[in-house]
Amino acid sequence: MTSTANKQLQTVAYMSDSSVSPTDTSSDNDIDVALMLRVGKRDEQAFEELIHRHQSAVIGTVAKMLGNASEAEDIAQQVFIRLWKSAPRYTPKAKFTTFMFTIARNLVFNESRRKSRKKEYSMDERESEFHLQTPDSQTASPDEGMLQNELQAAVDKAIHDLPEKQRMAVILRRYENMPYDEIGRVLELSVPAVKSQLFRARNALRDSLQSYLDE
Incomplete structure (x- = not known):
């Protein structure tokens, strides 16, 4: 096994507290909250900026949760639709990302349970699972x-x-x-x-x- 592959496995299978260094700062949250408050006043430009700041994280998280990248954008779109609808009632009691990922959690859990009840996991879906990392084709043999x-x-x-x-x-x-x-x-x-x-x-x-x- 190559050192790169071994490191990948060790990182996932032996996740340690020291391996994670939160990068979100209070200034980031201040920006998000300010944007969300503007969205509450139906500022579409602020909403577009909020989507730009967080769509990659939402899509990535949803894809990893569902194991299917093809569904991630639809669920992520629902997350932002719910953000838009809830914005007039929004109060910054917690970090914005907490609020956003709670919405994502609800949608993902509901979708997972719906699929589990209907047993809709197909072989095609399993074969199209979202990869958490992508090999570097320029350096890997x-x-x-x-x-x-x-x-x-x-x-x-x-x-x-x-x-x-x-x-x-x-x-x-x-x-x-x-x-x-x-x-x-x-x-x-x-x-x-x-x-x-x-x-x-x-x-x-x-x-x-x-x-x-x-x-």
Whole structure:
């Protein structure tokens, strides 16, 4: 196994507190809140700027949660529609991203449960799973590229197979650099409960990926 592939597996399967450094700042939140308050007054330019600032994070999170990139844009669009509709009643009691990802959580959980009830997961959907990382085709050899694709598929599946709260906690913590308290607000959990969800998720991911790690 190449050092790059091994590092990828170690990063996901052994996520540590020290590996995550939240990047969101109070100034970022101040900008978001100011924009959202303008959206509440039906400022379309402010709404477009808010979408520009956050659409990548929303689409990425939804795609990772559902395991299907083709559905992510539709769900993300619903997130922003709900932001627009709720803006006149919005009060900045928490960080804007907490408010936004709570909306995303509700939509994603509802969609996951709808699909589970109707058993609509098809082989085509599983084959089109959203990859969390993309190999560098300019530097990776064909063999290394194939190996990384296989590992990415294994990581995608391992994360997708987690219970929904564990899955979202992992995604928000690892890929959105979100602190425990904000994850707790999004998932309506205490900080100790968030840490417990992440601990169980780490163990499950390590078990799922052990055969790759052993190699």
